Amino acid sequence: MQHPVPSAEQAQWLNADGVRDVELAFADVTGFARGKTLPAKAFIKGQQLRIARAVAIQSCVGEFPDYRFYGENDPDVTLLPDMATLRRVPWADTPRALVLCDNVDHDGSLSPLAPRSALKAVLARYAARGWTPVVAPELEFYLFAPDADADAAFQSPALRGSRRERGFDAFSFSTLNDHEAFFDDIYSGCEQLGIQTDTWVHEMGPSQFEINLMHGDALALADQTFLFKTLLKETALRHGLRAVCMAKPLAGEPGSSMHIHQSVVDASGRNVFSQANGEASHVFHHYIAGLQRYLAELMPLYCPSPNSYRRFVKNLAAPVNLSWGVDNRSVGLRVPVSGPEARRVENRLPGCDANPYLALAASLGAGLLGVEEELQPSAPAVGNVFSSGEDSSELPSTLEAALAGMRAGSACSRLFSAEFAAAYAAVKEVELASFQGEITAWERRFLATLA
Ligand SMILES: NC(=O)CC[C@H](N)C(=O)O
Numbered sequence: 001m002q003h004p005v006p007s008a009e010q011a012q013w014l015n016a017d018g019v020r021d022v023e024l025a026f027a028d029v030t031g032f033a034r035g036k037t038l039p040a041k042a043f044i045k046g047q048q049l050r051i052a053r054a055v056a057i058q059s060c061v062g063e064f065p066d067y068r069f070y071g072e073n074d075p076d077v078t079l080l081p082d083m084a085t086l087r088r089v090p091w092a093d094t095p096r097a098l099v100l101c102d103n104v105d106h107d108g109s110l111s112p113l114a115p116r117s118a119l120k121a122v123l124a125r126y127a128a129r130g131w132t133p134v135v136a137p138e139l140e141f142y143l144f145a146p147d148a149d150a151d152a153a154f155q156s157p158a159l160r161g162s163r164r165e166r167g168f169d170a171f172s173f174s175t176l177n178d179h180e181a182f183f184d185d186i187y188s189g190c191e192q193l194g195i196q197t198d199t200w201v202h203e204m205g206p207s208q209f210e211i212n213l214m215h216g217d218a219l220a221l222a223d224q225t226f227l228f229k230t231l232l233k234e235t236a237l238r239h240g241l242r243a244v245c246m247a248k249p250l251a252g253e254p255g256s257s258m259h260i261h262q263s264v265v266d267a268s269g270r271n272v273f274s275q276a277n278g279e280a281s282h283v284f285h286h287y288i289a290g291l292q293r294y295l296a297e298l299m300p301l302y303c304p305s306p307n308s309y310r311r312f313v314k315n316l317a318a319p320v321n322l323s324w325g326v327d328n329r330s331v332g333l334r335v336p337v338s339g340p341e342a343r344r345v346e347n348r349l350p351g352c353d354a355n356p357y358l359a360l361a362a363s364l365g366a367g368l369l370g371v372e373e374e375l376q377p378s379a380p381a382v383g384n385v386f387s388s389g390e391d392s393s394e395l396p397s398t399l400e401a402a403l404a405g406m407r408a409g410s411a412c413s414r415l416f417s418a419e420f421a422a423a424y425a426a427v428k429e430v431e432l433a434s435f436q437g438e439i440t441a442w443e444r445r446f447l448a449t450l451a
Helices: 008-016 040-044 053-057 115-128 174-178 180-193 218-238 282-294 306-311 356-372 399-408 411-415 418-436 441-447
Strands: 021-027 033-039 049-052 076-081 096-104 132-144 197-202 208-213 242-244 258-265 324-326 333-335 345-347
Touching: 008 040, 021 040, 021 076, 021 115, 033 040, 033 049, 040 096, 049 053, 053 076, 053 418, 096 115, 096 218, 115 132, 115 218, 115 356, 115 411, 132 218, 132 356, 174 180, 174 197, 180 197, 180 218, 208 218, 218 242, 218 356, 258 356, 282 324, 282 333, 282 345, 282 356, 306 399, 306 418, 356 411, 399 418, 411 418
Parallel strands: 021 096, 324 333
Antiparallel strands: 021 033, 049 076, 076 096, 132 208, 132 242, 132 258, 197 208, 258 345, 333 345
């Protein structure tokens, strides 16, 4: 694999902007940015960087699974920059750039442990059919006051006139105005990072917001979502705020999702979910059936923590089922009303805590398996599935149950690799052991006083 150098034009702006360092970054399995920083002069000359292969599977508690999941001698990978992603870092005072990288093993292949490789593996299966997925992620997140004691509930930030948001406040503009300086920085940060945003809204929860990204290529959108979450957190810190992408940060309030709208186009750009006469195609129904058949066993990839499963409660617009239906927000797989060229399905299951590469890989992978196997979906749901009780046991309700389902099935290793499937499950076991090793505030509050 040829090691890339920045183009003459890129080298020129790095020099002209006085960029001192370039971050060679990638998302680990938790979705957190990791990598190394290189002086810009060395980057321009094409200096290669290596990093331990295991960094891609660092758990959210900082520990790694056993070495057998990444190589007994703890080997390196090469960080291979994707020069199309080279950008100025918006949150840095000293001029700095970042470039997103693939992790490449010594044999020149993409390391199967890296989330960007997992998404590329699924996209290659689409490409082999001459198809390209089109996706649009929607991200919800909360803004909180900083320095919360980890044992205390998050607090909404102070607003103009010393107000604090309480209760539901969906689609208001007032709080967007309260945080105008923060949102201005987010907008210009998005521009610098090449993140194409569409609509912004105040979501239902106190200081909960949603941003929709413009639909497009899946790898580009995974990169943009990863960068957006990093931008969000860094910008919030600079404004004395805390941006939180946990799936369920506040008890009794809505959780935060990362819905994924998805369709597929052929080489001529035609949406394969529609027939020439405008009706839904067989592919569309197979695709939905694939989501229904495989999303449950892939759930740890897009609902990755014990907290993720707290989001799935009825009547808070979070899905509790794998039903599908047209213009129906009570189902997990919603088909928005659209013309034939925009026919798509919205997977409402992923939380905002998901790693975007893995959430997209799982969602696109499940749909593709349905097409490959020509599966048939259930009949579309009609009416409110929350109240009809069609909440089924098709979805696991804890991370433990989801992991057991993933291990019992084969979709993860079929879509990615046996190595990735084993390593990912091992990371989740490390995190679960740490979670179960903590005594919670609830236990202290209610159990300590019992005789
Ligand atoms: N935008 C919405 O439809 C709300 C989604 C809801 N917050 C969830 O957790 O899934």
